[in-house]
Amino acid sequence: MSRAWFLQANPKRYDIDAALTVLDSIWWRIPQYTSEVAVGDRVAIWRSGDAAGIVAVGRVVSPPQAHPLDAAELPFVLSDGDNGEPGETTRAQVLVVKSDLMPKAEVQMLPGFAAHVIVTAPMGTVFPIDDKDWETLEPLLPAVPAAVASEGATLPPTFAWSQRAKGVLPMPGGYDGFLDSLALVCDAVESDRPLVADYPAMVEQVLGVKPVAARLRASFLRKAGIISASDGACHVSSWAEAWRTQEDPRILVALLHGHCQLIGELLAMAVDGVSTSEALAIANDRFGMGWDTSAQISNRRGWLQSAGMLEATSDGLLRTTAAGRSLLAELTLQEPQVSPAPAVDLGEVGEIVDVVPPAEERTTRPGEAVVAIAEELVAAATDSKDPDRFERAVRDAFTILGFSAAWLGGSGRTDVLVDAPLGKEDSYRTIVDCKTSGAGAVTDQQVDWVTLREHKEKHSADYVALVGPNPKGTRLFERAETEGVTVIPVDELVALCHRHAKAPIGVDDYRSVFTSPGLVDTATVGEVSDEVVRLRSLAAACCQTIRERSGAFGRLRARDVYLLLADQPVAEATSEDEIKELLRTLAGPPIGILDGTDDAGYRMTSTSETSRRRLEVLAAQLDAS
Helix, strand or coil: CCCEEEEEECCCCECHHHHHHHCCEEEEECCCCCCCCCCCCEEEEEECCCCCEEEEEEEECCCCEEECCCHHHHHHECCCCCCCCCCCEEEEEEEEEEEEEEEHHHHHHCCCCCCCHHHHCCCCCEEEECHHHHHHHHHHCCCCCCCCCCCCCCCCCCCCHHHCECCCCCCCCCCCCHHHHHHHHHHHHHHHCCECCCHHHHHHHHHCCCHHHHHHHHHHHHHCCCEEEECCEEEECHHHHHHHHHCCHHHHHHHHHHHECCCHHHHHHCCCCECHHHHHHHHHHHHCCCCCCCHHHHHHHHHHHHCCCEEECCCCCEEECHHHHHHHCCCCCCCCCCCCCCCCCHHHCCCCCCCCCCHHHCCCCHHHHHHHHHHHHHHHHCCCCCHHHHHHHHHHHHHHCCCEEEECCCCCCCCEEEEECCCCCCCEEEEEEECCCCCCCCCHHHCCHHHHHHHHHHCCCCEEEEEECCCCCHHHHHHHHHHCEEEEEHHHHHHHHHHHHHCCCCCCCCHHHHHCCEECCCHHHHHHHHHHHHHHHHHHHHHHHHHHHHHHHCCECHHHHHHHHCCCHHHCCCCHHHHHHHHHHHHCCCCCCEEEECCCEEEECCCHHHHHHHHHHHHHHHHHC
């Protein structure tokens, strides 16, 4: 079913009036609703500015895809922005027919349009028109160009790199079960047609995950073009429906590739086999992804492996299958010319305890503390002559993560006792066995599984963890799963500390590290940390937008901020409701760096320096308490 849209042109940046006298099609930039604009959709071209209004109608004849501005349009580009960006970005080809101007004032008088965002807050490029409003508008406009019959592509197109999502989320079911879980969600969406507001709760129920995890996956499936929304309800997208009808995983993988960075590119990396750590290094060095851990590589592995495009070899490598190599030949791979992600100055995050000095002596910056602990962990892990040294380093690492950690050691006691002080009902305890190895690898022969069971009982612990350098051997991991022991390689503990310095999370969130025996799974922690970083960045972007734009537009509402940020990477997984909640938080006590309400809009209360000081004072008082 086709939809209708306003596509807005700024005449200061693109001479839409002149273009319409010459061109019968325009490759229109689609920075918002990129996954929802589709072939056959109807369009009203809106000119902004003092003489705002509808100046043309159109029909979408190509799906949004990475595409430069057509050469015939270059003479009409006045400056960058709106449709005036000649370089490759995500565009859709639109057949256009010039019409007499329907002024903004006339549109505003039509039933349903007085409160339409194109009238009240026309900040953005793409604005949906619901079916009822289009029925009101259509008789007053020229006939929309007829739909163009075409053979149609067999695989989804690829968006421009900047509009492909950086974050990919996993689905339940293990590396081989992502598509099975996705099919359950698609079945439920098709059966229930949930409202957009009810869709995350439906995902929560279908997948059996927590509310935050459900909301993140619900947002991701829309960003990936698998689930679409129109007129307030969700449905399975046409490409996802084609995947299911044809039972062809190539379609789904191509859809993910088109909407998410480093899907097909990972297949290309793995043609000759690649380890997870090697893939992470390539992602950071060649593509500038800036990832601390391998969680995002593993998430992509799950989608590709469950689709039969990637496999894990007996020697621990990821290798592209014959099906994956065949699909690669049909995908448009992108390798943007980017510099490697700059090293993050972890010291910018704020002060944290360096090992465990008293609060009044906390002067070490988090980057320095984490680097020192990381270096000590790595060095001590292979110092088999001094196991106490490694045990103390492990204790310090868990302290950095926010636990109450004690080094016990000695005969008859666990090496490190880790407590999560969450109150009477929610606290949990983990005993940690620390193993050094002069050879650089821990094996099953070094572990006394019987003693671990005894220590768990003696200390009334909920979980057992084993920390050591490069744990290896099938026997080790089989015994760990049988005994309920989580195996944490030293490099994973180091990565957790680095991630925590950039995105501190609570010890309740770290519980997932210990709940799955065998090799540690940090995917859930990674999701929570990524969400902290995303929300922090989004909050900063909201404040910056309000500071920069309120001088010209007055107070900004959540809808205004959402539209202004919609084509920026920082807002790739957000929604108007989420921004509304963020603005309320920033305006409420005790933060108060914004002033306003949902209805009246928001403005900053002071300079950025004063806002920063308010947060620092709040943090200091929390620390003192």
